[in-house]
Structure formats: C-alpha cells, structure tokens
Amino acid sequence: MGLKYLLEKEFKQLLRNKFMVGVAVMFPLAVLLIMPWATNLDIKNIQVALVDNDHSPLSRDLIRQIEHSTYFNLQSQTGIYREAFADLERWDADLILEIPAGFEYDLVQFGTTPVQITINTVNSMKGVMGQSYMNELLMQYSRALAETGNRPSSIVSPKVELITQYMYNPTLNYRFTMIPGLIMITLIILGGFLPAVNIVVEKEMGTIEQLNVTPIGKFAFILAKLIPFWIIGLVAVSFGFLFAWLIYGLVPLGHFLTLYFFAALFILTMTGFGLLISNHSATIQQALFVMFFFVIIFIMLSGLLTPIDSMPGWAKGIAAFTPTKYVVNVLQSVYLRGSTIADLWIDMLVLIAMTLFFNIWAVISYRKSQ
Amino acid sequence: MNNDIVIQTKDLTKKFGSFTAVDHISFEVRRGEIFGFLGANGAGKTTAMRMLCGLSRPTSGMGQVAGFDIARQQEKIKQNIGYMSQKFSLYGDLKVWENIRLYAGIYGMKDADIARKTEELLERLDFTKERDTLVDSLPLGWKQKLAFSVSIFHEPKIVFLDEPTGGVDPTTRRQFWEMIYEAANRGITIFVTTHYMDEAEYCHRVSMMVDGRIDALDSPSNLKQQFNASSMDEVFRKLARKAERME
Numbered sequence: 142m143g144l145k146y147l148l149e150k151e152f153k154q155l156l157r158n159k160f161m162v163g164v165a166v167m168f169p170l171a172v173l174l175i176m177p178w179a180t181n182l183d184i185k186n187i188q189v190a191l192v193d194n195d196h197s198p199l200s201r202d203l204i205r206q207i208e209h210s211t212y213f214n215l216q217s218q219t220g221i222y223r224e225a226f227a228d229l230e231r232w233d234a235d236l237i238l239e240i241p242a243g244f245e246y247d248l249v250q251f252g253t254t255p256v257q258i259t260i261n262t263v264n265s266m267k268g269v270m271g272q273s274y275m276n277e278l279l280m281q282y283s284r285a286l287a288e289t290g291n292r293p294s295s296i297v298s299p300k301v302e303l304i305t306q307y308m309y310n311p312t313l314n315y316r317f318t319m320i321p322g323l324i325m326i327t328l329i330i331l332g333g334f335l336p337a338v339n340i341v342v343e344k345e346m347g348t349i350e351q352l353n354v355t356p357i358g359k360f361a362f363i364l365a366k367l368i369p370f371w372i373i374g375l376v377a378v379s380f381g382f383l384f385a386w387l388i389y390g391l392v393p394l395g396h397f398l399t400l401y402f403f404a405a406l407f408i409l410t411m412t413g414f415g416l417l418i419s420n421h422s423a424t425i426q427q428a429l430f431v432m433f434f435f436v437i438i439f440i441m442l443s444g445l446l447t448p449i450d451s452m453p454g455w456a457k458g459i460a461a462f463t464p465t466k467y468v469v470n471v472l473q474s475v476y477l478r479g480s481t482i483a484d485l486w487i488d489m490l491v492l493i494a495m496t497l498f499f500n501i502w503a504v505i506s507y508r509k510s511q
Numbered sequence: 512m513n514n515d516i517v518i519q520t521k522d523l524t525k526k527f528g529s530f531t532a533v534d535h536i537s538f539e540v541r542r543g544e545i546f547g548f549l550g551a552n553g554a555g556k557t558t559a560m561r562m563l564c565g566l567s568r569p570t571s572g573m574g575q576v577a578g579f580d581i582a583r584q585q586e587k588i589k590q591n592i593g594y595m596s597q598k599f600s601l602y603g604d605l606k607v608w609e610n611i612r613l614y615a616g617i618y619g620m621k622d623a624d625i626a627r628k629t630e631e632l633l634e635r636l637d638f639t640k641e642r643d644t645l646v647d648s649l650p651l652g653w654k655q656k657l658a659f660s661v662s663i664f665h666e667p668k669i670v671f672l673d674e675p676t677g678g679v680d681p682t683t684r685r686q687f688w689e690m691i692y693e694a695a696n697r698g699i700t701i702f703v704t705t706h707y708m709d710e711a712e713y714c715h716r717v718s719m720m721v722d723g724r725i726d727a728l729d730s731p732s733n734l735k736q737q738f739n740a741s742s743m744d745e746v747f748r749k750l751a752r753k754a755e756r757m758e
Binding site: 346 | 585594600602612618712
C-alpha cells in the first residue's frame with residue numbers, strides 16, 4: 142500500500158542528490174582504472190646479482206637467458222660472491238645466482254650441475270616468486286640444451302622435470318584475477334555503505350519519527366530502502382563489466398546472466414547487512430565504524446588478496462561466514478573459468494541464505510516504537 | 512468507554528532506568544476538544560505524548576487512544592492519528608507537493624484524492640506558487656504550517672502537536688492557531704503541547720505537568736480562578752515553583 146509512495150520518495154531523494162548519481166558511475170570507473178595497476182602482484186624486475194665462476198660459453202649462454210627474461214634484471218656481474226652479497230645487503234639485488242667453476246664441464250660430462258641461488262626474502266612474496274621464476278628459467282635452459290644436442294646423447298634429459306602449467310589465467314596476469322574482485326569491492330561500497338548510512342541519516346534528521354508514527358509496515362519500509370540501492374548496485378556493476386571490457390579487454394568466459402544473477406544476489410546481501418547496521422546505530426559515525434569493521438574482515442578474508450587455502454583453520458572458519466568469499470569465487474570462476482550456475486550452486490545457496498538472514502534481521506530490527 | 516472520549520489514560524508511567532519521566536498520569540480527552548498539555552522543559556510532556564502516539568511503550572499503567580490500547584495496538588492507533596513532532600520532520604529534499612503526497616499515500620489515500628486535496632490545500636494556504644519548492648528552502652513559519660497541514664491531511668481522529676509553534680513569529684503563531692481551530696471545527700481532536708502561556712488560553716482544557724505528574728487540569732478560566740491568578744502565565748509560575756527537577 143504505502144510501498145509505492147515510499148519508493149517514489151527514496152528514488153526522488155537519491156536522484157536529486159547529484160553526488161550520489163555521480164558516485165554510482167565514477168566509483169566503479171575509478172576503482173577499475175587505478176586499482177588493477179596499483180594492486181598488481183605480478184613480480185617483475187627482480188634484480189639479479191650474478192657470480193660467474195666459470196666464464197664458459199654455456200655460462201654466458203645462461204646469463205644471456207637471464208638478461209632476456211622479462212622477470213629479471215641483471216643488476217651486476219662479478220666473479221666474487223662477497224661482492225654480490227654486499228649488493229644483496231644494500232637491497233640493490235634481490236637474488237644472487239652463483240655459477241660454479243666447472244659448470245660447463247659438469248654439464249657436458251655428467252648432464253647435471255648445481256648452481257646456488259641466494260634470495261632476500263624480507264619481501265617473502267618477491268623472494269618466493271623470484272625463486273620459482275629462476276627454477277623455471279633454469280629448467281627451460283637445460284631442456285633447451287638437451288634439444289640442441291649440445292651434450293652427449295648418453296645423458297638425454299634431467300631425471301625429474303617439473304612442468305608448471307598455469308591454468309585459467311595462462312598469462313598469470315594479476316590484473317585479471319583482481320578485476321572481478323574490484324567489481325565486488327564496488328558493490329560493497331555502494332550496496333553496503335550507502336544503506337548503512339541511510340536509515341541513520343533519517344534518525345539524525347528526525348524524519349524517521351514522522352514515518353514511525355504512520356501505519357507504514359516494517360517490511361514495506363525496508364523494501365523501499367532496499368530496492369533503490371539494489372538498482373544503483375546493478376547499474377554500477379554494469380559499468381564495472383563495461384569498463385573491464387573497454388579498459389582491459391576482459392570479458393567473462395561464462396555467461397553474463399550468471400554474473401548478473403550473482404551480483405544481484407550479492408548486492409541484496411550487502412544492502413540487507415547495511416540496513417541492519419543502520420537500524421542498530423544511533424549516529425552516522427557509529428554506523429560507519431561498525432560497517433568498516435566488518436567490511437575490512439569481508440575483504441581481507443574474501444580470498445581476493447590471499448588464498449583462503451593458505452589461511453589457518455580458524456580464519457578459514459571466519460571466511461566461511463563472509464559473503465565476499467563466495468562472491469569472489471563466483472566472479473573469478475565465471476570470468477576466468479567460464480563456470481555456470483550448476484558449478485556454483487553451493488555459493489548460490491549460501492548467498493541466498495545470507496541474503497534472507499540479513500534482510501529478515503533488518504526488518505525485525507527496524508523498531509517503530511521504543 | 513464513553514464514545515465521546517478519544518484519549519484516556521490511567522496511571523500511565525514511563526521510567527528510564529531509575530528516572531521516572533512520566534509518573535502515574537490519568538486524564539481524559541473528549542472528541543473535538545483542543546487539549547493543552549503544558550509543562551516546563553523536562554516535565555515529561557513529550558514522553559507522555561510519544562506513548563500516546565505508539566512511539567514509546569509505557570512502563571506501567573493503561574491508556575487508550577481512539578479506542579485502541581497504547582501498549583498492544585500501536586499500529587491501529589497510528590492509522591487514526593496525525594503527529595507533528597517538535598523537530599521539523601518533513602523531507603527537506605522533497606518538494607512541497609511531494610511531501611504531501613508521500614504521507615497521504617502512506618495513510619492509504621487514493622492518487623486522485625491526493626491530487627485534488629493537495630491543490631485545495633495549497634490554495635487555502637496561499638501556497639500554490641510554492642508547490643514545486645523544495646521544503647528546505649521555505650521559511651520556518653511556512654514549514655510549520657505545512658507540517659501541520661500534512662499531519663491532518665488524511666483527516667485523522669486525533670492530531671498530536673508537540674510544540675508546534677516553537678521559534679515562530681507572533682503573526683504566524685496567530686495564523687497557526689486559526690488553522691488549529693479550523694481543524695477542531697471539522698471534528699479533529701487536538702492534543703497540543705506548548706510553552707507559550709498565551710496559547711494555553713486558546714485551549715478548551717489545559718493540563719499542567721510538573722515533574723512527570725499532572726498537577727492541575729481544567730479549563731483556563733477555572734484554573735485562573737482556582738489559583739487566584741489573572742493569567743495562565745501566573746498559574747504556570749505558581750505551579751512551576753514546586754518543581755524540583757532541573758531542566
């Protein structure tokens with residue numbers, strides 16, 4: 142009954158607020174334009190200090206490989222390990238590769254030879270990535286050697302060969318895994334923060350009292366608050382999909398409808414959550430702080446920044462209760478792997494359950510009388 | 512309950528922790544009456560009014576508004592009353608006609624009726640040219656008149672006015688009271704709190720609240736006689752002298 146009039150009111154207020162309309166468009170654009178570059182976790186430009194004790198054609202060949210690699214910069218080249226180590230200590234170098242004397246001889250005679258890698262792991266991410274890139278490079282090098290027949294045929298190939306195959310994101314472009322997550326962050330801000338502030342603003346203005354003294358239903362009240370933010374979220378997410386395509390050429394392997402379905406569900410979850418916090422808060426400040434507290438947990442444990450598999454058990458337990466964990470999984474799966482709703486039914490059920498939980502709570506916690 | 516009695520309370524009490532804001536008040540308000548609810552700041556007027564409007568639950572005691580129980584049938588009461596709070600509470604970012612339409616719609620009026628009555632109202636208030644003005648940019652006196660008009664737009668049985676003329680100039684107050692009389696003549700019961708003792712003279716009956724209790728209740732002329740005072744202002748000062756609560 143009153144829902145129609147309440148919706149009219151909410152839409153007029155939102156659209157009259159030019160700032161808000163701008164936010165819905167500019168926010169996804171800004172996030173997608175800036176963040177993928179800044180939050181790039183691809184490790185590049187690993188500085189290598191090289192200690193060549195062999196000075197043979199093969200060692201020079203290996204050095205050339207390193208020079209040509211996009212991951213490594215040959216920062217210095219000496220014959221003395223101590224000097225290279227000094228570079229490492231000065232942070233000029235991230236990694237020391239020491240080629241032993243007799244490198245070529247051993248390779249040719251026995252088909253195998255050790256090299257030493259020393260890594261600065263203060264930045265553990267860079268260290269670990271540097272090591273695995275270097276392993277990869279050495280592996281390729283020895284494979285190439287075997288193929289060119291530079292060695293006696295009795296020793297054909299290394300005994301163990303590790304082949305790493307990067308699935309779904311073959312370029313290992315971090316931006317591609319990041320973009321679906323950034324779309325989610327946009328939805329958290331627009332779909333979560335705006336409603337969290339909305340009801341509290343009415344409390345601070347005193348306008349809520351005038352509504353509370355009318356016979357308006359609690360359900361209609363919450364629904365009228367929910368729907369506008371839901372639509373803003375859907376508009377924002379459409380811009381997000383559009384910008385991801387225009388700027389990065391990223392189109393989902395899966396179906397757009399799958400993405401929209403889950404985005405719609407996720408916005409409802411966050412909006413319900415925001416409204417529930419708004420109901421329980423007396424001031425805007427309080428609502429914002431409580432919201433920040435949860436959103437930081439939601440983002441940190443979503444699996445967007447660090448894989449959930451490598452979290453300790455208790456953190457995994459908390460992550461299981463964050464809606465973001467499921468939506469990050471969904472967005473990444475649909476974008477990069479082409480998953481369908483049939484593959485993602487667990488995420489769907491969990492998100493539906495959370496949507497119902499938060500929104501029912503929001504309706505119940507809206508009190509028309511004290 | 513007598514059909515002519517639209518508000519009735521018996522020992523109505525509201526406590527916040529150990530503080531008793533409203534202390535066993537009992538009174539009746541008759542249909543079509545302009546009932547003045549007077550008292551100093553902090554005497555408990557607003558708290559009592561909020562209980563009658565279904566915004567606040569009583570701690571103890573009973574009350575009926577428009578025939579419904581104030582503790583259990585709050586939503587039923589809300590269908591039958593209008594309310595104008597102390598703090599201006601229309602939407603400043605909505606236009607004049609949009610505010611009217613919102614509340615009329617919530618109370619279940621039909622679109623066509625709303626449109627027709629809106630034009631009538633604006634004409635009567637000489638407001639027609641402000642139809643599309645955002646409420647935020649109206650002067651305070653006009654805002655108050657609009658808020659009152661909105662609170663009785665759906666023709667409620669009773670309207671509760673919480674210090675409706677606070678901060679308004681004397682001319683506008685005068686006009687405001689004319690509007691109140693007009694509404695009372697249409698059969699709407701008026702329950703009004705105020706600080707202004709000259710306004711108390713306009714009421715049919717007046718109750719005086721001191722420290723959460725009703726210390727006096729009668730028509731202005733009877734009260735003046737009872738307290739041997741020449742004006743309501745004097746009655747109020749004689750009563751308020753007993754107050755122990757600080758503002």
